[in-house]
Amino acid sequence: NAGVTQTPKxxxxxxxxxxxxxxxxDMNHEYMSWYRQxxxxxxxxxxxxxxxxxxxxxxxxxxxxxxxxxxxxxPLRLLSAAPSQTSVYFCASRGSGNQPQHFGDxxxxxxx
Amino acid sequence: DQQVKQNSPSLSVQxxxxxxxxxxxxxxxxxxxxxxxxxxxxxxxxxxxxSSIKDxxxxxxxxxxxxxxxxxxxxxxVPSQPGDSAVYFCAASARAxxxxxxxxxxxxxxxxxxxx
Numbered sequence: 646n647a648g649v650t651q652t653p654k655x656x657x658x659x660x661x662x663x664x665x666x667x668x669x670x671d672m673n674h675e676y677m678s679w680y681r682q683x684x685x686x687x688x689x690x691x692x693x694x695x696x697x698x699x700x701x702x703x704x705x706x707x708x709x710x711x712x713x714x715x716x717x718x719x720p721l722r723l724l725s726a727a728p729s730q731t732s733v734y735f736c737a738s739r740g741s742g743n744q745p746q747h748f749g750d751x752x753x754x755x756x757x
Numbered sequence: 758d759q760q761v762k763q764n765s766p767s768l769s770v771q772x773x774x775x776x777x778x779x780x781x782x783x784x785x786x787x788x789x790x791x792x793x794x795x796x797x798x799x800x801x802x803x804x805x806x807x808s809s810i811k812d813x814x815x816x817x818x819x820x821x822x823x824x825x826x827x828x829x830x831x832x833x834x835v836p837s838q839p840g841d842s843a844v845y846f847c848a849a850s851a852r853a854x855x856x857x858x859x860x861x862x863x864x865x866x867x868x869x870x871x872x873x
Contacts, residue, residue: 649800678860687761687846687863688801703860735800745791746861748800 647671651736651749658726658756666721666752668736676739677719678746681705681732688735694719726756760784761849763864770871776834778867780847783828787849791861792821792832795844804845805832837871844868 652667670677678693680703690703694713708730710722719738723730733753737746762781770776778792788809793801807814807821807830814821820833834841848861 680861680863685766685865687763687865688848688861689863690860693860704862737800745803745806748793748802750798750800 649749668719670738674738679721680735731756761864767868770837773836776837778832780830786851789850791848793846
C-alpha cells in the first residue's frame with residue numbers, strides 16, 4: 646500500500662548542480678503533478694501530466710523539466726540548481742474525475 | 758496575485774470546542790474546493806471537498822461551507838481534538854476546456870493548535 650513514493654527525502658546541492666527528484670505511484674493514476682512549498686506561500690504547481698507522454702507547465706515551471714514515459718513515474722529535473730529552488734517538493738497523483746490528489750511525503754531540497 | 762487566500766496564519770482552540778478555518782478566493786472559474794491537512798514531515802492528506810453546486814458538505818466532525826456569492830469557504834471541526842493540530846490548506850480547481858485537469862491552487866495554510 647505504497648501510494649505516492651518520493652525519493653530522496655532530503656538533499657543538499659551546490660549552485661549549478663543538476664538533480665532528479667523521483668516520484669512513483671502504484672495506483673494506476675493518470676494525473677500526476679509536482680508542487681513546491683515555501684513559507685507563507687502554500688503549495689505552488691510546477692508541472693503536471695495527464696497521462697504518459699503528456700506534460701504541461703504549472704504556475705512556477707522555470708528551472709524545472711519533467712517527462713512522463715510511464716504511468717507510474719514522474720521525475721522532476723533541476724538542470725542547474727539555484728538557491729531560489731530551495732524548498733520542499735511534493736509529488737501528487739489522482740485518478741479520473743474530481744478525485745482528490747494523493748501526495749507523497751516530500752523531498753526537502755537545500756541549495757547552497 | 759494570490760487567487761486563494763487564508764488570511765489567518767494560525768488558530769488556537771480548546772479541546773472540545775469548534776474550530777473554524779476560513780478561505781477566500783478570487784477566481785470565479787473555480788468550481789471544486791478541497792481542504793487538506795498536513796503534519797510536519799508528511800505530505801498533505803485530503804480531508805473533505807465540496808463542489809460549487811453545493812453549499813455544504815459534511816463528513817463526521819468536519820463540515821465545509823461554501824458561499825459562492827462571497828467567494829468564501831470555511832471548514833468547521835466539531836468537536837476539536839488535540840490530534841487535529843496541523844496545518845490546514847484550502848485548495849481550489851477550475852475546469853479547463855470542459856475537462857477537469859484538477860490543477861490545484863492552494864492557500865497559504867493555517868496552523869491549527871488544539872489545546873487539551
